[in-house]
Amino acid sequence: MRSDISQDVLRAGHAACPGCAYPMGMRMVLKTLGLRTVVVVVPSCAAIIAGPFPNTSLGVPSFHSAFEIAAPTAAGISAALKRQGVDDVTVLAFAGDGGTFDIGLQALSGAADRNEDFIYVCLDNEGYMNTGVQVSSSTPQYSWTGTTPSGNTRHKKQIMEIMAAHRIPYAATASIAFPEDLMAKVEKAKGMRGTRFIHLLAPCVTGWKIAPDEAPLVSRLSVESNVFPLYEIFDGLRYEINHQPKRIPVERYLVLQGRFSHISAEQTEAIQTETDRAWAELCSREMRSRQLYEGSKGTAARVSGD
Amino acid sequence: MSYHTFLDPELIIPISRLSTEAFKTGSWSRNRPVFEEKNSPCRVGCPNANNIATAMYMASKGDYDGALAAFLEESPLPSVCGRVCNHACQSKCNRGDHDGSVQIRAMERAASDFGSARPEMLTDAGKGLPVAVIGSGPAGLAAAYHLARMGHPVRLIEARERLGGLLTWGIPGYRLPEEILNRDLKRILSLDIEAVTNRPVDRAGLDQLLGSHRAVLLATGTWAPTPMGIPGEELGGVCPGLDFLLNDALQAQVKGRRVIVIGGGNTAIDAARVAVRNGAAKVDILYRPDLEALPDSDDEVREAEEEGVHRTAAHPVEFVGEQGRVSAVLCKEIERADGIDCCRSKAAPDEFSCDLVITAIGQSLGASSLYSELDMDRGRIAADRQGRTVRTGLYIAGDAGSLRATVVEAMASGKRAAVAIHHDLTGKTDSVSDAFAGGRETFSLHELFRPGPIRDPNVTAEINRYSYLTAVATQPQSAPNLDANLRVSGFQEVAGGLDEGGAEAEAGRCFYCGTCIGCDLCATFCPEVSMGQTNGKTAYEADPDHCKGCGACASVCVRGVVTMGDEL
Numbered sequence: 011m012r013s014d015i016s017q018d019v020l021r022a023g024h025a026a027c028p029g030c031a032y033p034m035g036m037r038m039v040l041k042t043l044g045l046r047t048v049v050v051v052v053p054s055c056a057a058i059i060a061g062p063f064p065n066t067s068l069g070v071p072s073f074h075s076a077f078e079i080a081a082p083t084a085a086g087i088s089a090a091l092k093r094q095g096v097d098d099v100t101v102l103a104f105a106g107d108g109g110t111f112d113i114g115l116q117a118l119s120g121a122a123d124r125n126e127d128f129i130y131v132c133l134d135n136e137g138y139m140n141t142g143v144q145v146s147s148s149t150p151q152y153s154w155t156g157t158t159p160s161g162n163t164r165h166k167k168q169i170m171e172i173m174a175a176h177r178i179p180y181a182a183t184a185s186i187a188f189p190e191d192l193m194a195k196v197e198k199a200k201g202m203r204g205t206r207f208i209h210l211l212a213p214c215v216t217g218w219k220i221a222p223d224e225a226p227l228v229s230r231l232s233v234e235s236n237v238f239p240l241y242e243i244f245d246g247l248r249y250e251i252n253h254q255p256k257r258i259p260v261e262r263y264l265v266l267q268g269r270f271s272h273i274s275a276e277q278t279e280a281i282q283t284e285t286d287r288a289w290a291e292l293c294s295r296e297m298r299s300r301q302l303y304e305g306s307k308g309t310a311a312r313v314s315g316d
Numbered sequence: 317m318s319y320h321t322f323l324d325p326e327l328i329i330p331i332s333r334l335s336t337e338a339f340k341t342g343s344w345s346r347n348r349p350v351f352e353e354k355n356s357p358c359r360v361g362c363p364n365a366n367n368i369a370t371a372m373y374m375a376s377k378g379d380y381d382g383a384l385a386a387f388l389e390e391s392p393l394p395s396v397c398g399r400v401c402n403h404a405c406q407s408k409c410n411r412g413d414h415d416g417s418v419q420i421r422a423m424e425r426a427a428s429d430f431g432s433a434r435p436e437m438l439t440d441a442g443k444g445l446p447v448a449v450i451g452s453g454p455a456g457l458a459a460a461y462h463l464a465r466m467g468h469p470v471r472l473i474e475a476r477e478r479l480g481g482l483l484t485w486g487i488p489g490y491r492l493p494e495e496i497l498n499r500d501l502k503r504i505l506s507l508d509i510e511a512v513t514n515r516p517v518d519r520a521g522l523d524q525l526l527g528s529h530r531a532v533l534l535a536t537g538t539w540a541p542t543p544m545g546i547p548g549e550e551l552g553g554v555c556p557g558l559d560f561l562l563n564d565a566l567q568a569q570v571k572g573r574r575v576i577v578i579g580g581g582n583t584a585i586d587a588a589r590v591a592v593r594n595g596a597a598k599v600d601i602l603y604r605p606d607l608e609a610l611p612d613s614d615d616e617v618r619e620a621e622e623e624g625v626h627r628t629a630a631h632p633v634e635f636v637g638e639q640g641r642v643s644a645v646l647c648k649e650i651e652r653a654d655g656i657d658c659c660r661s662k663a664a665p666d667e668f669s670c671d672l673v674i675t676a677i678g679q680s681l682g683a684s685s686l687y688s689e690l691d692m693d694r695g696r697i698a699a700d701r702q703g704r705t706v707r708t709g710l711y712i713a714g715d716a717g718s719l720r721a722t723v724v725e726a727m728a729s730g731k732r733a734a735v736a737i738h739h740d741l742t743g744k745t746d747s748v749s750d751a752f753a754g755g756r757e758t759f760s761l762h763e764l765f766r767p768g769p770i771r772d773p774n775v776t777a778e779i780n781r782y783s784y785l786t787a788v789a790t791q792p793q794s795a796p797n798l799d800a801n802l803r804v805s806g807f808q809e810v811a812g813g814l815d816e817g818g819a820e821a822e823a824g825r826c827f828y829c830g831t832c833i834g835c836d837l838c839a840t841f842c843p844e845v846s847m848g849q850t851n852g853k854t855a856y857e858a859d860p861d862h863c864k865g866c867g868a869c870a871s872v873c874v875r876g877v878v879t880m881g882d883e884l
């Protein structure tokens with residue numbers, strides 16, 4: 011996994027908070043895609059990291075679009091490139107969870123419905139962090155945010171199920187704590203056509219109230235506790251779990267984060283129960299889909315309209 | 317107007333053409349990562365400071381030559397220690413509480429079984445400065461080996477007909493086969509060492525050697541028995557453990573007899589197992605829990621018990637006899653002061669009848685004119701911590717100068733004495749104490765001769781939460797022992813060795829604490845694209861212009877090499 015800095019596409023000097031997981035993830039994604047890439051960013055911490063005019067940290071052509079339209083912007087650029095006969099450039103959209111789960115959901119759904127040709131990486135820090143930590147539909151239950159001072163009452167929206175329902179060729183969860191897995195998924199997505207979606211959990215040091223050096227640890231725990239399992243969905247149907255977790259109690263994940271410091275033992279128990287349920291369901295989906303779709307090798311079930 | 321100019325995007329939207337690298341975000345940081353390789357806890361735990369982490373890393377890649385070379389940096393006897401060392405290193409392993417210590421001793425054996433390597437020369441500064449070493453046990457062998465590596469012509473003088481000291485004459489072949497010991501001996505003798513056997517050195521000989529050589533090392537061991545000091549010890553059929561192990565005729569006498577061995581250590585257990593192999597009808601060990609340390613490794617006790625040896629906690633007070641031959645051992649009731657002994661002991665009857673008694677309660681220096689002008693300390697020859705005696709030019713190493721009677725301690729003291737001699741003869745005295753690990757006697761010779769600054773011996777690598785979280789729990793690898801029924805009929809090696817695959821897997825369990833293996837995690841995780849190796853250097857360094865001091869790099873360094881430095 012030797013990381014040669016000269017091969018990096020992301021540049022230093024950006025304005026992310028110290029220890030932020032965004033640039034860790036963006037770095038790994040961009041490095042895998044390489045220089046033949048066009049990036050779309052929308053308002054989010056990713057747009058901050060991309061840099062203030064006239065400076066940029068993205069070492070490839072990039073486009074700042076509006077909050078809700080990361081997907082259609084990427085679709086448009088991708089179509090325009092094809093129109094010009096350029097077919098070796100990957101179009102990548104970076105959007106936050108607010109821009110994906112909430113305000114960008116309709117636009118993303120439309121693009122996915124048409125199976126437009128781009129990779130969409132949702133950098134999920136479970137809240138509107140850039141604007142000072144407000145709740146989003148990705149914020150987990152019981153979590154503190156500025157707008158849920160006594161804990162979020164809603165559940166985290168299941169974006170992977172929504173994306174799977176579009177039957178796009180590829181959707182995957184990924185974590186910065188598993189760089190090899192993340193980069194392999196990006197590489198795999200790069201080799202496909204159509205709408206490819208990567209749900210990348212990226213802890214926010216400020217919003218999650220963790221120490222600046224804890225993003226890798228907390229990310230790792232999110233996977234090992236099953237709160238955020240690593241898996242892929244091919245064609246919206248065939249599930250594949252990529253990492254057998256250590257099944258560490260969720261409490262060890264939660265106690266590290268100040269945003270959960272107020273929760274009760276019952277709430278911790280409830281999170282554990284829900285985590286176990288979701289894991290069991292994921293496992294059974296994987297098993298069921300393996301029986302049903304054995305042999306289908308992740309080729310697009312539907313081909314792009316054009 | 318052409319189509320192209322009409323659509324020039326720069327006319328309608330701003331385009332960033334400069335890099336954010338212009339922003340020196342390094343000014344945000346309060347501290348910076350520090351790359352510093354450190355001692356692993358096992359290395360500090362090893363009295364000989366073996367470079368275990370490097371050896372494990374080599375072995376994990378299937379490079380047994382490299383693994384063996386790493387052991388040879390500090391030790392001339394990896395084949396021996398891979399079998400009989402009491403492996404103090406293993407109890408310090410950071411994996412111990414996680415899923416079981418890395419089986420370092422088994423790995424040392426694997427390195428010596430599968431690898432081949434030549435000892436590395438350290439300097440030729442010892443050229444023309446001859447040294448004589450008296451005694452060829454582990455202490456003398458180690459001293460000769462290291463002195464030769466520092467360029468000294470070495471004369472190794474042994475009283476008995478073969479080299480090896482207690483490795484040859486004491487430790488039986490079922491634990492240390494002769495051909496295995498020979499493997500190490502051959503490697504040692506490939507250096508500039510003139511070995512002379514059948515040459516007991518007396519006082520006149522010593523004085524002569526001190527005249528003909530620039531320094532002389534006494535590594536003569538402790539071969540005199542320690543008497544029990546109880547009535548009846550002079551009876552026929554009572555013999556000291558080492559005499560028994562040395563003497564085939566004595567061993568032949570046990571056939572069909574009831575044998576009692578008194579003592580708790582290696583000699584007692586080995587005497588009992590040798591008695592079993594010579595056809596004794598019954599072998600009992602009586603150990604005195606209040607006086608004897610239990611043997612360092614439980615394995616040996618277990619193996620002896622599997623072979624039919626019984627152990628009983630008892631305190632012998634008298635040997636009783638009939639017609640001048642021992643017939644029973646009388647014991648007093650033992651005080652069970654500490655809990656550990658109670659669990660092991662069966663209720664001890666007062667009288668154990670027997671045909672033969674082997675006493676093995678420890679060795680003594682014995683009287684010799686060699687030592688007459690030297691100071692004594694608790695029955696051993698007194699010296700400074702590097703083995704300098706009161707007599708100029710005369711040094712001491714091994715059991716003769718220490719109560720810690722193990723192969724590795726003897727070997728380590730031989731190394732310390734070798735360096736003392738080298739430094740005294742070459743007039744170099746600096747930096748020795750710097751190379752002592754952990755403020756103890758543990759001493760890395762390789763570190764002393766490695767170019768560059770000496771690794772801080774008092775700093776042990778500390779691993780972190782991420783280390784354990786990312787480590788997949790795996791059971792230590794093991795190899796089966798020879799079946800107990802087969803063992804007792806001969807002197808075949810009891811302990812099985814790992815096969816190459818098993819050894820590779822076992823080495824892969826190591827964290828390589830304190831040793832950078834270039835895993836690159838620190839660089840991979842740096843959100844500032846600032847951590848990396850510069851100009852082909854192996855060390856990782858943060859770019860001070862952009863490192864924000866977040867500590868992510870240190871948090872993922874599972875070996876404790878990268879840590880965060882003090883506030884700037």
Ligand SMILES: Cc1cc2nc3c(=O)[nH]c(=O)nc-3n(C[C@H](O)[C@H](O)[C@H](O)COP(=O)(O)OP(=O)(O)OC[C@H]3O[C@@H](n4cnc5c(N)ncnc54)[C@H](O)[C@@H]3O)c2cc1C
Nearest residue numbers: 451453454455475481482486517537714715721722723726
């Ligand atoms: C039965 C037994 C089992 C043991 N098992 C273990 C074990 O499993 N693990 C472990 O770590 N330790 C074990 N030990 C202890 C270990 O063997 C000793 O601590 C170690 O060998 C001491 O090394 P040394 O070099 O000081 O002396 P020795 O090994 O005793 O060697 C001294 C040498 O000096 C020679 N010599 C003495 N006087 C003269 C002279 N005047 N001229 C020339 N040569 C002379 C002797 O012949 C001998 O060869 C065991 C000991 C015994 C007796």
Ligand SMILES: Cc1ncc(C[n+]2csc(CCOP(=O)(O)OP(=O)(O)O)c2C)c(N)n1
Nearest residue numbers: 053054055077106107108109137138139140
């Ligand atoms: C249409 C629109 N509404 C609101 C905003 C203000 N705004 C900018 S970033 C942001 C939060 C984005 O949250 P998320 O997408 O989760 O990204 P994060 O900041 O957490 O990286 C908001 C609300 C905007 N730029 N555009």
Ligand code: SF4
Nearest residue numbers: 842863864866867869
């Ligand atoms: S991860 Fe990068 S920014 Fe953070 S302390 Fe290490 S070198 Fe500095």
Ligand SMILES: [Mg+2]
Nearest residue numbers: 106107135137
């Ligand atoms: Mg967000």
